[in-house]
Amino acid sequence: MTDNPPGLDLARLRDHLGTGPLRAELIEGGRSNLTYRLTDGTEHWVLRRPPLGHVLATAHDMGREFRVLSALHGSPVPVPRPIRLTEDPEVIGAPFYLMELVEGTAHRDSAALAALGPERVRALADHLVDTLVALHAIDPQEVGLADFGRPEGFLERQVRRWSKQLDASRSREVPGIDALRDRLAAALPDSPAPALVHGDYRLDNVLVGPDDRITAVLDWEMSTLGDPLTDLGLLVMYTELADRFAGVIPGVALAPGFPGSAELVGRYAAGSGRDVSSVDWYVAFASFKLAVVLEGIHFRFQQGGTVGAGFDRVGALVPIFVQHGLDALKER
Incomplete structure (x- = not known):
């Protein structure tokens, strides 16, 4: 202090x-x-x-x-x-x-998470997915959030919004990022019924109690009403890129017992009843969004507007997210 x-x-x-x-x-x-x-x-x-x-x-x-x-x-x-x-x-x-102040652990270290053992890690990951299902099951009108966003045309606006955010943070050439944006815009899937979307849902954005139950979901800065599968795509992307974060973004999915992306998608589909056949597009969109977010952070770092450690490595992650997005779209 x-x-x-x-x-x-x-x-x-x-x-x-x-x-x-x-x-x-x-x-x-x-x-x-x-x-x-x-x-x-x-x-x-x-x-x-x-x-x-x-x-x-x-x-x-x-x-x-x-x-x-x-x-x-x-x-x-x-x-x-x-x-x-x-x-x-x-x-x-x-x-x-x-x-x-809510007590709990934000798991940002795969080694520390691994110390829980595979069974506890798996149970925690399952609870993470189940909490996402619970979030997407909330009726926005019942909690006073009926006007919290505009679900109609959500994906089209999201691609456009993050394109504008990219333009506002451009300080260098990033190969492939414009091609990724264009391919996303040309292949928009049909959205399911709208829900409250967190916008950055992952393990280190929740607090976990000693009983391995989630005590709080944090970091709601990107929340809105929209397509719930954007949250799922983001969670899958973080899982698939867990070994590429170079200590900047936590790779907790590397801990033994953490389920792979197919298992995460399957559990979400079973709990929510939603069609997840277009999940590859959502993974690609999540990759684009995070590339833009990190490029904005890189921009602030260059201007001296960041506080904390690790920001000098953020810029090197952006091309990794771009390529992952392009690779995900090849599956469609």
């Missing part, structure tokens, strides 16, 4: 919250929005704010995160209790929100 963490003005934050002196520390692991543990010596919270430096429009909306946490708290999908949203950037230099 420190009195002067990067990205936080603790004196102004203390005055705003009406607490005693504050201390905070950056929680490592995030590559986009910044997350801090915060305490006044008695109470403990988590604070989320946008990244420093170059910020893409609509990509770091604290209000959306806070709203989805508020809607899901108390539902079958475990989330931290949201406490306070401050949209005035004058307090710490950017909008932010507070949520409760």
Whole structure:
């Protein structure tokens, strides 16, 4: 804990919250929005704010995160209790929100995960899929999120949106990334019934308790209403590329016992009842989206707007995601 963490003005934050002196520390692991543990010596919270430096429009909306946490708290999908949203950037230099501190482990290390043993790893992976099924089974209208997105034309808009995000972050040539975008746009599948989509669903974006049950799903910055298979495609992509992340993005799927992509897809299909025959397109789209996200992070790193370790290696990952997307589309 420190009195002067990067990205936080603790004196102004203390005055705003009406607490005693504050201390905070950056929680490592995030590559986009910044997350801090915060305490006044008695109470403990988590604070989320946008990244420093170059910020893409609509990509770091604290209000959306806070709203989805508020809607899901108390539902079958475990989330931290949201406490306070401050949209005035004058307090710490950017909008932010507070949520409760939930105990649990974010598994970011395949070796540490492997220490649980294959049976526990498999059970945890199954619970990860089952929690995704539970998320996609929630009726958005019942939790007050009927207007949280526009499901009609979702995939077409998503490809267009991430193309614009790519253009906003271009600082170099990335071979194949435009071809991947064009091929995705030309082969849009028919979407199933819309659902609440997390947008970055993977093991290290959940907290796990000592009983290997998920205690909280985190990092809702990309959540919306749309095609639920985009979440599945992302989970599959992370599994298939687990050995290529070079320590930048966790390759937890390397732990013995973690199921392969076909098993993940099969369990999701059985639990949700959805047709998953077009999953290769969704894997390719996930690869494109992550390539764009990482290119934006690489852009911020070059501008000195990132906080934490590992950002110097992010740029080298982008071509790997692009090629994986192109290879996935060859299966169609």
